Amino acid sequence: MLRIDLASRVPVYEQIANGLRAELVSGKFSPGEKLPTVRTLAINLGVHHNTVAEAYRQLANEGWLELKRHRGAIIRERDHPEAGPDAMERFTRPLRELVAKGLADGLSPSSLAREMIETARGLEERTAP
Amino acid sequence: MTHQPFEIQVIVAATIGGIVILNAAILWFMPRLTRPDLYFAVTVPPGFPDEPDGKSILRRYRQELLLVSLVALTVFVAGIALLGIGFGPAGPLIQTAAGFMAFYRARNRVLPHAVQPTMIREAELQPYARIIPGGWIAASGPFVLLALCAGYLWIHGSTPARGIIYSLTMTISLVGLTVLLYGLAHWVRPVYSGGPERARELQFRRTVAAVILGAEYYTTIQSSWLLLVPPHQGLISLGLFPFAPIFALVVILVLARLGQGGSGLASTRKSSMPSAPPVGDRTADRYWKLGVFYFNPDDSAIFVEKRFGLGYSLNFARPTTWGIMALLLIAPLVAVLGHVTQLLPKRV
Numbered sequence A: 001m002l003r004i005d006l007a008s009r010v011p012v013y014e015q016i017a018n019g020l021r022a023e024l025v026s027g028k029f030s031p032g033e034k035l036p037t038v039r040t041l042a043i044n045l046g047v048h049h050n051t052v053a054e055a056y057r058q059l060a061n062e063g064w065l066e067l068k069r070h071r072g073a074i075i076r077e078r079d080h081p082e083a084g085p086d087a088m089e090r091f092t093r094p095l096r097e098l099v100a101k102g103l104a105d106g107l108s109p110s111s112l113a114r115e116m117i118e119t120a121r122g123l124e125e126r127t128a129p
Numbered sequence B: 001m002t003h004q005p006f007e008i009q010v011i012v013a014a015t016i017g018g019i020v021i022l023n024a025a026i027l028w029f030m031p032r033l034t035r036p037d038l039y040f041a042v043t044v045p046p047g048f049p050d051e052p053d054g055k056s057i058l059r060r061y062r063q064e065l066l067l068v069s070l071v072a073l074t075v076f077v078a079g080i081a082l083l084g085i086g087f088g089p090a091g092p093l094i095q096t097a098a099g100f101m102a103f104y105r106a107r108n109r110v111l112p113h114a115v116q117p118t119m120i121r122e123a124e125l126q127p128y129a130r131i132i133p134g135g136w137i138a139a140s141g142p143f144v145l146l147a148l149c150a151g152y153l154w155i156h157g158s159t160p161a162r163g164i165i166y167s168l169t170m171t172i173s174l175v176g177l178t179v180l181l182y183g184l185a186h187w188v189r190p191v192y193s194g195g196p197e198r199a200r201e202l203q204f205r206r207t208v209a210a211v212i213l214g215a216e217y218y219t220t221i222q223s224s225w226l227l228l229v230p231p232h233q234g235l236i237s238l239g240l241f242p243f244a245p246i247f248a249l250v251v252i253l254v255l256a257r258l259g260q261g262g263s264g265l266a267s268t269r270k271s272s273m274p275s276a277p278p279v280g281d282r283t284a285d286r287y288w289k290l291g292v293f294y295f296n297p298d299d300s301a302i303f304v305e306k307r308f309g310l311g312y313s314l315n316f317a318r319p320t321t322w323g324i325m326a327l328l329l330i331a332p333l334v335a336v337l338g339h340v341t342q343l344l345p346k347r348v
Helices: A012-025 A038-045 A049-061 A087-104 A109-127 B006-032 B052-083 B090-113 B135-156 B160-186 B195-228 B234-238 B241-258 B260-265 B319-343
Strands: A002-005 A065-068 A072-075 B120-123 B303-305 B312-314
Touching: A002 A012, A002 A038, A012 A049, A038 A049, A038 B120, A049 A065, A049 A072, A087 A109, B006 B052, B006 B090, B006 B241, B052 B090, B135 B160, B135 B195, B160 B195, B160 B319, B195 B241, B195 B260, B241 B260, B312 B319
Parallel strands: none
Antiparallel strands: A002 B120, A065 A072, B303 B312
């Protein structure tokens, strides 16, 4: 299930790419499987098809998808990339914002830490060969 | 002008009168058949229709509707008595126009209570659900019937001009309805993407698809009948026409039981959680022109649920919509032109 919030400050294409990436990382789809076509997903979400196309292009650039005209988006076998110098910074910046939001909403630091560890562990288990 | 036999005039008058009464009944109940967070095509807070303001707006709408329906019925009866059966369609036309005005006035009274619907959208990543009953085999049936009728006319060659006009009109009509059927399966934006709401929504969509398919069969059989059976044969030359109101009534009752998008199937007409923004149909009110025309260039969907009514409306901001409209309008145009050119005196 893909979920977006049109009221969010995060661009819709980025929300779609993030949501799909989360599904792909969790191993719900196998290599060779197809994602819905750009038009179908755009209709189901009620957004412009260019928005979905942009999200698909982003995931294709990251090596998750293979885009073929008239055949839709096919999930690729993806090698684990080497983490670049910017990778940790790209990860921690939104994480800091998210943690700050959680603390501002009244969540305790320990519950946030527990949630993060459980999420990472869950993803690790599902993606383990 | 050719005068129809008396009994046919009576059937036609009774049918049109029945349409006026049926139309009034539909419009009477319609505000309670839409999705729970929508009221007169406006997104409202949960439970608003049951509040005193909501009830007062409904009462006033129904009073106006009753008045315009009585006027339409009186005009219809007086019109056919004085001017003949040709005046008949004026009754439903007056009622539709005045009924819309009553709806529009009620909508304006609801607008001050409007709220923003939820901005959350969800989508399944699974393949399509099966929508068309019988699949494409059932959908190709009317085309086979059309080919059989055209073939019969071709072999007998008794009315070649009528045969060509018939085949052309019917082919365009069937293609138009088939595009609607395809659109219902592939171009509808769902309101819910999971849970029991999704299952009810799919049931509603399948029912609407069955209605369109039924309309295709009805149109093909009725037109073939009119063409193959010689005219002026009394009641038999009417074909399935007298059954049309019964079919319409059954369709309306089935759809009314389901409620818009299947919302009537829920054990209680549950609206959104009181603290959460209402779901409505997940579209902002500003995209609904006059409350009935959906115009949203940022939405790729061609079909969306009607806000006031049962079934689907088109997204008029999409070019495909205008293609569909053209397809649906060409058939009657070809029929009228064909009829007119046949009536014109032949050159010597």
